[in-house]
Amino acid sequence: MINFFPILYKDELLFSAISRYKQMCGIISNQALERELFNKIRQKLVFFPIHLDALISNLPPNSKITVEEIIKFHSMAPFYTSFLSSEKTKEIYSAMTKGNKSNVERIAGIGGSRVKSGDRLRYCPLCFKYDLNENGISYWRRLHQIPGVLYCPKHKVLLKDSKVIITDYWSEYYCADEDTCNSKLKDDNFPARIRELNMRYIENVCDLLYGNTKRKELSFIISFYIDKLRERGLASQGGTIYMEKLVENFLHFYPLDYLELMQSEVNTEQEANWLRIFVRYNNKNRSPLRHLLFLQFLEIDVVEFFNTKKVIGKQTTDKKRTPLYKIEEKRNEWLKLINDNPHANRSELKRIGKGLHTWIYKYDREWYNQVTPRSKTRKKRADVIDWEKRDEECLELAKNAVGELYQTEGKPKRISPLNIRKIIGVKRWFNHQKLVKTRQFIKEITEDIDSYRIRKIEWAIKEMKKDGELLTAYKIQRKVGFDGGDTHIKELIMKVLSKYERFEN
Structure with missing residues (x-):
């Protein structure tokens, strides 16, 4: 048993x-240190502390700290379990209490997630400065470590990477002090729209961390999404999602640069991109960050979502309805309609006897x-498309669009099928399999993500040289808008x- 333990901020x-x-x-x-606190040397998870029962038993007798308090207010568990079921949440809490790290990672879906935490602890320089003035030492806030949180909600300034590297298991125990942090502000070159989106995201994160939300089953969550998409005209009455329309609206709502910062780029050419999988009934792991992105797109806050009691989701109609009228009567009415209109075709008969036609049919x-x-009389068949001619026309349009993308003023745009189609003003038919030359050209010209990043970096260097700015990796990174x-x-x-x-020398 130890003699004292610091008050938790x-x-x-x-x-x-x-x-x-x-x-x-x-x-x-x-x-x-670990033997003293936990009775053993353990593989420590910075965000998910384990062996908490051992820690509590070693605290001084007058300590009021509990396992539940640590999990709810001093770990990342509330964020990562917020969209998991009550059963899975309890499993994670139990694993943290008893010390089963593999269960924590597996159930929370951290290891296999595409959304990763940073490799360093982060902090707000103004919070750091305030803490030093008030208490003589600062501390690591969990809100600042949440994936996707770019700003300090209190001071509205960008968070910074500290010198403390976190590698999940064997991280050194370093304080937030002048050896690891400083109070210098980080240049903020993000557009107003990105700041606005991220501040709203942070509000929802805070609701997850500090709210006492009841957990929902995954099937409930997906049904909730379908209901809201139906209200916005992005799903049918039966619950079938209009996927192309959804992706288009989602990408219109979020700037591409922001989705890149949030580790949630949507590859429209990929049939199984994360957004398409996200809104389907399946057991795939879903990051809390992407749940919040999707709720924000739907203009729904976290409180409204968790207070929802009933959902509908997909609907199937299996019930057979019994006709209200006798079939013979309706048949006679339909035959009379045909006799009274001997030259009418089916479409005309449908128009004349609208309700009767619906019933009989x-x-x-x-x-x-x-x-x-x-x-x-059959309608004249439409002329057969000359695909070779159309392919040549589309190829020319694609080449012109690529040229326009390269000549765009300001920050470069990625040469991608989506951006090419946006310049031309066409939809996915432009990728028709019979447009052989066009498809081949677009495939060859499409930039991989690193080529695009390099082009953005080169643009930033040229702009900074033009303005006489000192070239440093940090300043270039901020100019381009990459995550630190x-x-x-x-x-x-x-x-x-x-x-x-080298070129200049």
Whole structure:
């Protein structure tokens, strides 16, 4: 049993409090620290602390800290379990209490998720400055570590990467102090729309972290989404989602750069992109970040979603209806209509006897087909499309569109099938399999993501040189609008920057 333990600040990660305890006690060895607190050397998860029952048993007798308090207010569990069922949430809480790290990762779907946390702890420079002035030391806030949170909601400034690298298991216990953080503000070059979207996202994140929301089953969640899509005209009355329309509206709502920052780019050429899979009834892992993105697109806040009691979702009609009128009576009426209009075809008869036609066609279709005359004159068949000619025309349009994309002023746009079609003003028919040359050209000209990033980096360097700015990797990254936590992006920037420096020398 230990003699004391630091008071936990509001929204402080347990990892942060343990780091402060280590510094206060002057403990050098992480192994000694963990034996003292947890009775064992453990693989520590920075965001999901485990062996919490052992920790609580080792705290001083007068300590009021509980396992439930740590999980709910000092770990990331409320965020990652918010869209899981009550049963799975309880499993994760149990694993954190007893120390089963593999269960936490597996159930929460962290390992296989495409949405990753950053590789460093993040902080707000103004929160850091305030903490130092008030308490002499700062701490690691869990809100700042949530994927997709770009700003501090209190000070409305961009979060920064600290010097503390987190690799899930063997992270060092470092405090948020002047050795790992500083109060210098980060340049904010994001457009107003991105700031606005992210601040709304952060509001919903806060509702997940601090609200006492009841968990919903996945089937309920998907049914809720279908209901809301139906209200917006993006799904049929039966619940069939108009997928092309949904993707189009989603990409109109969110700028591509923002989706890239949120690790949620939608590849429209991929049949199984995350958005298409997201709104279907299946057991695929879904990141809380993407749930919040989708709710924000639907203009639904988290509180409204969790307060919803009933949903409809997909509807199937199996019930057989019994005709209200005798079939013989209706047959006689239909025969009289045919006799009274001897030259009318089926379409004209349908118009003349609108309600009667609907009834007969629904309940007595076989007889209807036997007695109802068909049109004797066929419509003139449409001219056959000359696909070779159309292919040449479309190829020319595609080439012109690519040229226009390359000549776009300002930040470069990616050469992609979607952007090419947007410039031309056409939809997915432009990808028809008979447009062989056009499809081949678009396939060859399409930029992979790294080529596009390099082009954006080169653009940023040219703009900064034109303005006489000092070229640094950090400034280039902010000019382009890349997320600071991606090491691959930083490597690309350094590669391009070194090429320019060699060329100038």
